[in-house]
Amino acid sequence: MKQQKKERESNLKVWTMTAGVLIAVLGMFAIARVPKNDELNDIRSEIKTVEKQIVQEKNSQTENSAYKQKFDVVSAEKEARDNFLKVISAIYTKRKFSETKQEKELNDFEKVFPGKEGKRFIKDIGDSYGYLKNKSTNVYFGDLTNVTHTKIIVITLVESTNKKEITYGWEFDYNLKTQKINSFKEINIERN
Template sequence: MKQQKKERESNLKIWAMTAATLFGVLGIFALARIPKNNELNDIKAEIQTVNKEIAAAKTNQMKNSAYQQKFDVVKAEKDARDRFLKVVPEIYTERKLSNQAKEFARWEKFLPGKQGKSFIKDYGDSYGYLKNKSTAVYFGNLTNVNHTKITVVDVTVSQNKKDVTYAWQFDYDLKLQKINSFKEIAINNQ
């Protein structure tokens, strides 16, 4: 019985030392993982910077939103549609080379600015079409009146009497009624 009592005390001491060692190691590990004050300050500074950027983006979004201003979106979109419908169908119809300078000057009134001139220069010298069949103007979701997505699709009849389709994606400023940028959309004409 004395032997069992000694063994129990010995086992108890071993368990106590193992537990103390384990708690010591965990304590050291926990102390090593506590962030330093300068790390916390850096994280707080990053959070403040991100919050300022978010606030600035929200302010800019609200400022440029058509819904926060006294801005007639319907009229602006109609004006933009009319501008494209006056220029694009005329480009893709039967024309005379002798009228090109007058046509370019008139079209630049409808599509002003550097990108408008670039569009007219790139596509205005298109000849070899008999008539324009249709032109459609589509507006993307309006989130910013200064950068509205507009898609223009034109179907024309070429001199060999085949329908040819052209399409462009425009980044358009509804406030200033001018093209910010554009790119042609590839369409497979067979």
């Protein structure tokens, strides 16, 4: 009996020491995982910066919204659509003329799309040759939340001189107020 009592006490001591060591290790691990004040201050600072950016963007969106201003969105979109249809349809069709006539035509296109990005767009696509006809050009508008940065996608289907159909597409960041291209990129259009 005395022997069993000693074994129980010994086992109890072992379990108590094991539990104590385990609690001590877990306590040290928990203390090590507590973030330092510098880290918390950095995170708080980042959160405040992001919150300010969100407020600024909301204010910008509200200020440039077509709904806030008395701005005729329908007329502006129609004018933009007409500009893209006029220029792209004229470029991607059969064109044979002298260099001076080509230069005049490119200058006319640059008047339709004024500004640095408009000139760059005309320079990139304006010297396109080797097409019989423009089969179709379509202009699509994205959601209108900011009239100074409207997403426009233009897709044109042309027939080349070897009778193949080719599709080209561009995505524009367009200013409906000034009718200027803010930026553009060519997009890949896959046809089945």
